Amino acid sequence: MFEKDIYVRRRAELKKRVGSGTLLFLGNDECGCNYADNTYPFRQDSTFLYYFGLPYDGLAAVIDIDNDQEIIFGDELTIDHIVWMGTQPTLHEKAHLVGVDNVRPSADLRSWLDRSLQVRYLPVYRAEHRLKLWRLLGIMPGEEKPSAEFIRAVVDMRNHKQPEEIAEIEKACDVTSDMHIAATKAIRPGMYEYEVAAIIEQVAASANCSLSFPTICTINGQTLHNHYHGNRINEGDMVLIDAGAERPSGYAGDMSSTVCAGKIFTSRQKAVYDIQVASHLAAVEMLRPGVPFVKVYERASEVICAGMRDLGILNGDPAEAVAAGAHAMFFQCGLGHMMGLDVHDMENLGEEFVGYGGKPKSTQFGRKSLRLGRELEEGFVLTIEPGVYFIPELIDLWKGEGRFKEFINYGELEKWRGFGGIRNEEDYLITATGSRRLGKKIPLTTEEVEALR
Amino acid sequence: MFEKDIYVRRRAELKKRVGSGTLLFLGNDECGCNYADNTYPFRQDSTFLYYFGLPYDGLAAVIDIDNDQEIIFGDELTIDHIVWMGTQPTLHEKAHLVGVDNVRPSADLRSWLDRSLQVRYLPVYRAEHRLKLWRLLGIMPGEEKPSAEFIRAVVDMRNHKQPEEIAEIEKACDVTSDMHIAATKAIRPGMYEYEVAAIIEQVAASANCSLSFPTICTINGQTLHNHYHGNRINEGDMVLIDAGAERPSGYAGDMSSTVCAGKIFTSRQKAVYDIQVASHLAAVEMLRPGVPFVKVYERASEVICAGMRDLGILNGDPAEAVAAGAHAMFFQCGLGHMMGLDVHDMENLGEEFVGYGGKPKSTQFGRKSLRLGRELEEGFVLTIEPGVYFIPELIDLWKGEGRFKEFINYGELEKWRGFGGIRNEEDYLITATGSRRLGKKIPLTTEEVEALR
Known part of the structure; x- marks a missing residue:
């Protein structure tokens, strides 16, 4: 209190x-x-x-x-x-x-x-x-x-978070960072997902925190709503973790990591991981008051599309692909959301009020999952969490419909069908002139992850 | 399934x-x-x-x-x-x-x-x-x-638990035992209660189990409804833990331990602990089909009263003290409850049906908290959890009313006001001829606890 x-x-x-x-x-x-x-x-x-x-x-x-x-x-x-x-x-x-x-x-x-x-x-x-x-x-x-x-x-x-709130959020973020760092160090082939989740949750409980939401800890990062923890982690897998601490005060942290099961990532994993990191950094770069977050989302999406083009999976202009909605083949969910006393802050009050200032949201697949679109203001606290996901069911659906075939090279995409998904997520405060990351740094790049393995 | x-x-x-x-x-x-x-x-x-x-x-x-x-x-x-x-x-x-x-x-x-x-x-x-x-x-x-x-x-x-259910309950009990043994080994003066709770809960999560109820882990064992975990554990304290695992199937375990914060118990702690253990063993001894559980409760309560008489806190005949309800100064809650798919099995369906065969429960303070009174039958699974608690608010209340002053030596009782509370709890299956403890053995006596410290 x-x-x-x-x-x-x-x-x-x-x-x-x-x-x-x-x-x-x-x-x-x-x-x-x-x-x-x-x-x-x-x-x-x-x-x-x-x-x-x-x-x-x-x-x-x-x-x-x-x-x-x-x-x-x-x-x-x-x-x-x-x-x-x-x-x-x-x-x-x-x-x-x-x-x-x-x-x-x-x-x-x-x-x-x-x-x-x-x-x-x-x-x-x-x-x-x-x-x-x-x-x-x-x-x-x-x-x-x-x-x-x-x-x-x-x-x-x-x-608009006040100083006493920002201090609490930052404490929640510090514990959240510790949860991710502990997991990044602990994962070994042969472990079960629930054993990693147990480590993550012990770090929170040891700091007298609860969880701000049910932990995601999965070798199937492409399954976005995934709270199953029963799989064995094998060499060559990546483990996607999305977890956060909640302070006794109620304030939340929320971060994601993607960790190689073995000592290092494969070159294919690194290729996609680098695209996700580039998208992440491009988004963070843009954070400051006055910038519509929907523009940050579009920029992050374009970076992903440019990366997919370099991999031969996407054709055409990234900005046009994003405008059409083709990026949602790889990036189906939002770029970020408000965070505070709720991990999705005030989701119960309605995203159109919280994230869109009362204006309607897009109904386009992918873009409709963006919880935040409004112009950024000083005091906003939000997550940055672009991701790259290869969802077999979505590939089959869109391929069957011939959807976005002017952009998506389905033949090439098939080669990535079983790849999985990658997300890294950090929490930011919008300051008067830009932004500030909240909480201790967690590994963001493949090199930073591998340094802890 | x-x-x-x-x-x-x-x-x-x-x-x-x-x-x-x-x-x-x-x-x-x-x-x-x-x-x-x-x-x-x-x-x-x-x-x-x-x-x-x-x-x-x-x-x-x-x-x-x-x-x-x-x-x-x-x-x-x-x-x-x-x-x-x-x-x-x-x-x-x-x-x-x-x-x-x-x-x-x-x-x-x-x-x-x-x-x-x-x-x-x-x-x-x-x-x-x-x-x-x-x-x-x-x-x-x-x-x-x-x-x-x-x-x-x-x-x-x-x-009436069937073999497939008993197998699941026993697995839940094995994990529950591991939770208690891990805590018993880990507790050190200077830790916070929530750090011990974190260890207990990690053991459950590492075994792909959830918690069958919110963990009690407290230096104030006399506070019976106590889920606060914010106290620092000091040398000389006892930590009362009541925690259990729930298997993915839904079946529960439920055990309690009382652990010395230091390497050994004090002689005062040991004196009361031995009474609790004697009560526990007397109860277990009686478990077999045909025995009304209310009789087991009365026997366990009498052993506690006999112990209190030896300590000079209680006067008169233990059986008379129990019949009058004076034992509830030290033993306010029940001796045990049914356990299965719910940790208090079928509490939602009504204790009068589950634990009393449809007959009314006693309304006497103490005895009314006994969730199980009926004749035992083969296939019942239940907990045995007598306790000895010195509750300052209850001492003040009854002393003020002059309640049971023919039994309770309030002058002597005052010397134990800040003692705390002790409970040890195990889970039993009623067999054709007696009973069988479910799950690995956890420390029950002061010697068994001290051997793990």
């Missing part, structure tokens, strides 16, 4: 920006895994954390802008709880630490909202939130209508 | 036992942590796993007993999914592996249930289940009426 004044200031700024109405903040509850009391690790809602700081379940909060009131709703522990959980500060004491002295029982929230003329709430992402909005406001599940004004104000504040 | 025949046989047996109606099995969905797509690790509902085996989200199943039909409801992957997730078997192929060849789209489930005369369902434990029952059957959240016949049949089948 930060100093009290930080939360007081944030709420005052939010009131000013939204201007009117009653803002409802639903904290998260515990979530049972296979029965109610066997709970997943508790995670507070990030917007609740940002404005009210308290990392406990069973809370809600209200900012009544019209009457200038801030209230936390929740229940004090009973003596039974205290016997089992030990003496703890009261909810009143905890709320005082974030500058709220109006604390009421949970049971009062409904009648309190009944008296409000205009209740504004944010999008929901858990079934428990839908049930709560139904009980509190009579809104049928699936018919929620979040407040765009509320969303815009929260997004604009949370998108 | 087990062989197809096992699931076919289980469903046939269930149909026979329930006799009539339509049985609805709600599988679990993914649950978003801080936004919808940042999901907690997926865990299938255990009853769904037991009868339908498939560990995937987005499924439901129906057994129509009257028309002798078994149907899995779920949706096939789209080409978009396959591009991102790689080629996978179809849902039809997966269902075939568990002996179900009738697979229908999710969208058909509601109209299918509409045509059923009597739909039976089990208790719900996630908000998503409440929403589903509302959508599928029009049952308002909070007004669910689970079928007692369905619950009884499932509980009776799942309570």
Whole structure:
């Protein structure tokens, strides 16, 4: 938790920006895994954390802008709880630490909202939130209508990271770097993916961090949504790792590495790896306020296309290939995303608000997966993660349709069918004049990886 | 997953036992942590796993007993999914592996249930289940009426572990033992609790296991619900660890250890530790079919009371103290619980069914926390976990009320106020003639712990 004044200031700024109405903040509850009391690790809602700081379940909060009131709703522990959980500060004491002295029982929230003329709430992402909005406001599940004004104000504040936030993110990034460096050193042919994941996760836990998202650790880097860890790693494989730490404060790190299973990369692997690194460096080079991130994405994509042309897999002009969407044969996902209290920051509030300033996203395959397109501003924290992936199912699909055959040399592409995928990912802060990498450096080039093997 | 025949046989047996109606099995969905797509690790509902085996989200199943039909409801992957997730078997192929060849789209489930005369369902434990029952059957959240016949049949089948289940549980127990042995060896003064937890969890992950419940690893063993890992371990402390592995199949292990922070226990620690061990051994000694577990609990509690009398903390006859409930000053929680596909097996179905054969539980403080009271039967798998805890808040509460002052020597008890808590826990299978410990042996006595330090 930060100093009290930080939360007081944030709420005052939010009131000013939204201007009117009653803002409802639903904290998260515990979530049972296979029965109610066997709970997943508790995670507070990030917007609740940002404005009210308290990392406990069973809370809600209200900012009544019209009457200038801030209230936390929740229940004090009973003596039974205290016997089992030990003496703890009261909810009143905890709320005082974030500058709220109006604390009421949970049971009062409904009648309190009944008296409000205009209740504004944010999008929901858990079934428990839908049930709560139904009980509190009579809104049928699936018919929620979040407040765009509320969303815009929260997004604009949370998108611009303050110094105390940057310090926390950088700590999360340092632990994240350690996770990747430990894995890069430890991987050996014969290990199973889950053994590498275990090492990565121990580094996080040893630093009192949780994971900011489920670890990807796979010899099949071309399978983008891949949380399977059951494969044996063989000589000649590459292991793609995407993993990050989350600090107790909630702030995230998020990096990716691609590591050779043996001591060195093969020449084919190095050829593609160098293209990915060139794309990565071209993107980083462009980071500064005023640059539309969609332009950074296009530049990174063009570098990949130029590399594919040099390998004989692509024909024609890289910029034209990117404009047409042909680059998405190799680079299907986005170049980066906002990062903060969520690893994909505020994904629950809507990418069109967070990454596009309220403007619509492209619907083109590949480009539609870009979570961030807007002009960069000082204080933005984002990932840079171009990748090169050879996806057999996509090759078959597009080849069958004859898609982009003016750009893609399918005969040549077939030779790379079983290659896999490569991604390296770092985290950057947009500064007044450019950008700054967050966290300790992790290996980015084949030479840097091989130096740790 | 087990062989197809096992699931076919289980469903046939269930149909026979329930006799009539339509049985609805709600599988679990993914649950978003801080936004919808940042999901907690997926865990299938255990009853769904037991009868339908498939560990995937987005499924439901129906057994129509009257028309002798078994149907899995779920949706096939789209080409978009396959591009991102790689080629996978179809849902039809997966269902075939568990002996179900009738697979229908999710969208058909509601109209299918509409045509059923009597739909039976089990208790719900996630908000998503409440929403589903509302959508599928029009049952308002909070007004669910689970079928007692369905619950009884499932509980009776799942309570009696079959050989293939015991083999899985024993593997989970072996990994669980390794977790405890690794921690027992690793603990050193100066470490933080989270560093020990990190080691424990790495052992599980390295064996391709998850955790069967959130790890307890604390210098404050007397705080029974304690998942805080932020304390530094000092010379003279004891570290209480309660942790277990869950196999990919879902089967759990659950053990506890209490380890000295230094090389050896102090004489005061050893005095209490020996009492806990004596209680533990007395309980294990009694395990065999036909013995009511509540009697085992009472015997274990009496041994603790006899030990407390030897320390001068308790007066009078141990059996009378236990009958009155005075033992709950030192032993507040239960002696053990069923274990299987859930670490507290079928806690979602109701302890009165699982642990008490449908009979009511005691409401006495201490005794009411005993999850298992019924006569033991061959095939039951359960934990044995007596403990001795000095809880300052409970001492103050009871002392203030003058409670049990005929038994408790509060003057002497005050000298143990800051002692902490001790628990050792093992897992047992009830055999035809007695019991068998599951998993590798972990240190149980002070001598066995010290031998690993």
